[in-house]
Amino acid sequence: MSRRTTPVPPPDEALARPLRADAERNRQRIIVTARKVFAQRGLEVTLDDIAREAGLGVGTVYRRFADREALVEAIFETEIQRIIALAEEALKREDAWDGLVHLFMAIGQDFADDRGLREFFLEGAHAETRVASARDHITPAISAVIARAQEDGSLRDDIEPTDFALIQIMLGAATQHTRSVTPDLWRRYLTLILDGLRTHRDAPSPLSHRALTQGELDQSHVLTPKPSTSARQGQGS
Numbered sequence: 230m231s232r233r234t235t236p237v238p239p240p241d242e243a244l245a246r247p248l249r250a251d252a253e254r255n256r257q258r259i260i261v262t263a264r265k266v267f268a269q270r271g272l273e274v275t276l277d278d279i280a281r282e283a284g285l286g287v288g289t290v291y292r293r294f295a296d297r298e299a300l301v302e303a304i305f306e307t308e309i310q311r312i313i314a315l316a317e318e319a320l321k322r323e324d325a326w327d328g329l330v331h332l333f334m335a336i337g338q339d340f341a342d343d344r345g346l347r348e349f350f351l352e353g354a355h356a357e358t359r360v361a362s363a364r365d366h367i368t369p370a371i372s373a374v375i376a377r378a379q380e381d382g383s384l385r386d387d388i389e390p391t392d393f394a395l396i397q398i399m400l401g402a403a404t405q406h407t408r409s410v411t412p413d414l415w416r417r418y419l420t421l422i423l424d425g426l427r428t429h430r431d432a433p434s435p436l437s438h439r440a441l442t443q444g445e446l447d448q449s450h451v452l453t454p455k456p457s458t459s460a461r462q463g464q465g466s
Contacts, residue, residue, distance in 0.1 A: 256293045258283050264304050267345025272301060302359060305349050309363050312336060316370035326383035326427065332374050333396075333419060340397060341404045341415055351394075351401045364394070385426055396422055406451045413438055 262283035266274050276297055280290040294300040315335045319328035340347040349360065368390055375393065378384035399422075400415045407414045417438035424434050446452065 252293070255285060255289055258285065259290055259293055259300070260304060263300050264345075267301075267304065268343040271344045272297075272348050276300065298359075301345075301349070305346070305363065308339075308346055308349075309366055312339075312367050313370045316367075316374050319374045320377060325378040325381045329374055329378040329384060330423060332371070333393075333423065334416075336397060337400050337415055337419055340401050341408075341412060344405075347401045347404070351398045382428060385428055388426060407441065407445075407449045410445045410449050411438070411441065414441065 259279060263279045266279055266282055276290050276294065277287055279300070280287045283290070294303070316332055319332040322328035322331060340351065350363065371393055372390045375384065375388060375390055379386050379388070396419075400419055403418055404412070404415045417436050417440065420434050420436050424430065441449065
């Protein structure tokens with residue numbers, strides 16, 4: 230009678246588990262690096278840029294993500310869930326108005342800190358269908374926060390969830406122009422907006438940030454008109 234032996238896996242199977250672990254480490258390294266680069270420089274960076282920043286070969290990045298769109302989707306799927314979690318946290322606050330303010334402030338800070346996030350949600354710098362899908366997931370959570378504040382009478386009853394998106398676009402524009410001058414200026418304008426949204430208050434809310442000086446306004450180029458296409462062409466001729 231022959232002695233039974235334990236089968237020995239072929240070499241490629243024996244090595245599969247370490248390779249998978251190494252691939253996952255590289256994937257996480259790419260995601261962490263891309264999140265940082267997107268936040269600082271926006272979504273126009275290339276996979277080559279991210280590979281260089283991560284200290285990895287370009288081929289390694291392309292093996293994990295077929296193109297930049299796949300990498301953006303992987304990163305912002307997590308951000309979508311985090312924004313939904315912020316809305317759920319706002320709903321748990323005892324005071325409905327405080328919950329609404331908390332949500333505005335938290336998302337405003339995210340957009341101020343992360344250029345890529347701002348471009349993804351507010352500027353449409355991505356595939357339209359994916360951005361629309363992201364908004365479809367987030368809108369019900371934000372709508373619930375708005376409805377709760379309206380039901381307790383603290384928020385104007387003519388405010389719609391689409392107003393929330395446009396307010397964030399306005400704040401994002403302020404951040405984009407003044408980030409290098411004073412990155413927290415958006416808080417001043419959010420406070421002014423919230424005072425206008427509230428149905429009743431004893432006095433104007435204190436502004437947490439001063440207004441720009443004339444020199445800072447000039448430096449931000451907010452009021453500087455962009456040259457026309459014909460002017461740019463004339464300069465290049």
